[in-house]
Amino acid sequence: MSAGNIACIFKREFKVYFISPIAYVVIAIFLVLSGWFFFSTFFLYNQAQLRDFFSLLPIILAFIVPTVTMRLFSEEFSVGSYEVLVTLPVTSREIIAGKFLAATAFVAIMMAPTLSYAITTASMGDLDWGPVAGGYIGSIFLGGAFGAIGIFASSLTRNQIIAFIVGMVICVALTLIDKLLFFLPESLLGFLQYMGADYHFQNIARGILDSRDILYFASLIFIALYGAHLVVEGKK
Numbered sequence: 001m002s003a004g005n006i007a008c009i010f011k012r013e014f015k016v017y018f019i020s021p022i023a024y025v026v027i028a029i030f031l032v033l034s035g036w037f038f039f040s041t042f043f044l045y046n047q048a049q050l051r052d053f054f055s056l057l058p059i060i061l062a063f064i065v066p067t068v069t070m071r072l073f074s075e076e077f078s079v080g081s082y083e084v085l086v087t088l089p090v091t092s093r094e095i096i097a098g099k100f101l102a103a104t105a106f107v108a109i110m111m112a113p114t115l116s117y118a119i120t121t122a123s124m125g126d127l128d129w130g131p132v133a134g135g136y137i138g139s140i141f142l143g144g145a146f147g148a149i150g151i152f153a154s155s156l157t158r159n160q161i162i163a164f165i166v167g168m169v170i171c172v173a174l175t176l177i178d179k180l181l182f183f184l185p186e187s188l189l190g191f192l193q194y195m196g197a198d199y200h201f202q203n204i205a206r207g208i209l210d211s212r213d214i215l216y217f218a219s220l221i222f223i224a225l226y227g228a229h230l231v232v233e234g235k236k
Contacts, residue, residue, distance in 0.1 A: 002090075002094060005089070005090045005091075005098070006094050006097045006098045006101065007098070008090075009090065009094060009095055009097070009098025009099060009102075010098040010099075010101045010102050010105075012098070012102075013072065013099050013102035014106065017068075017102070017106050022067075022071075023106065026064060026067050026068060026110070027109075027110050027113075029064070030060065030064050030110055031113055031114070033060055033064075034053065034056075034057070034060060034114055034117075035117075037052070037053065037056045037060075038050075038053045038114075050117060050127075050132055050135060051131070051205075053114070053117060053135075054135040054138075054139075054201075054202070054205040055202070057139060057142075057201075058142060058175045058198045058201050059172070059198075061107070061139070061142055061143060061146055061171070062146060062168065062171035062174075063168055063171075063172070064110075065103075065107060065143060065146035065147055065150055065167075066146070066149075066150045066153065066164045066167030066168040068103055068106055068107065068147065068150065069103050069147055069150025069151050069153070069154055069167060070150065070153070070154055070160045070161075070164040070167065071154065071163075072099045072103065072150070072151055072154045073099075073151065073154040073155040073163075073228070073232070074157055074159060074160045074162075074163045075160060077157075077158040077235070078158045078159075078160075092229055092232045092233055093229060095232075096151065096225055096228050096229055096232065097225075100144070100147060100148055100151055100221075100225060103147035103150065103151065104140070104143060104144045104147050107139075107140070107144070107146075107147060108140055111136065111139055111140075111143070115136075118132050128207075130207035131205060131206055131207040134204050134205050134206060134207035134208065134209070135204075135205040137204060137209070138200075138201045138202075138203075138205045138213075139201075141201070141204065141213075141217040142197060142201045142217070144217065144221055145197060145217045145220040145221050145224070146167075146171045146197075148220065148221040148228075149167055149170050149171055149174075149220070149224045150163070150167040150171075151224065151225065151228050152167075152224040152225070152227045152228040152231070153166035153167035153170065154167070154228075155227075155228040155231040155232050156231060171197075174195070174196065174197040174198075175197055175198045176196075176198070177192055177195055177196045178192065178193045178195075178196030178198060178199045179196075194216070197216075197217075197220070200212075200213040200216045200217065201213075
């Protein structure tokens, strides 16, 4: 793959986000939701920590990130611009990689204003910055994984709403699967807990970078993007 081609696709997609109003609407909704959840519990525990914010972040991202990715392929297929794109000297892998990096960068920018929560908390008490750094690192991994899933969902259909629903259902299922373990046989508990995105995110949010958690997110991203690659190649 050519880094130059990936960079061109990245710049194109990243610029499109901020040309349309959807980026600003998505960021505003995310900040309202995350801010409400953060400040509604902040003064209840009288502790300088962001644990509650990071505990709710995965379910918020499970709904928000698919809105960011739903147009990435669906819109291209719908308006016919993908046919023009594939006539250029770029491969489908480079297109997918560029779109994935743009979506992940958008999630990182969306998360940036929430650093004010950490600054506010630190000004009121002795904040442990280790879990805070872990939480933000984990949020990039989580946002990247959900972004890859959203790209896969977008590659399946021309309809952006269907792409959003499919991506959202998969992301929510991965977020909540370890919350439903008490309904399942004991023999499956270990496997299904490992499959939960929230389980691995919370491990990183404690401030400990475990290779198993990093491998989980890397594997999830690879599988989703490879699935998108197979679907896109099949549509040629």
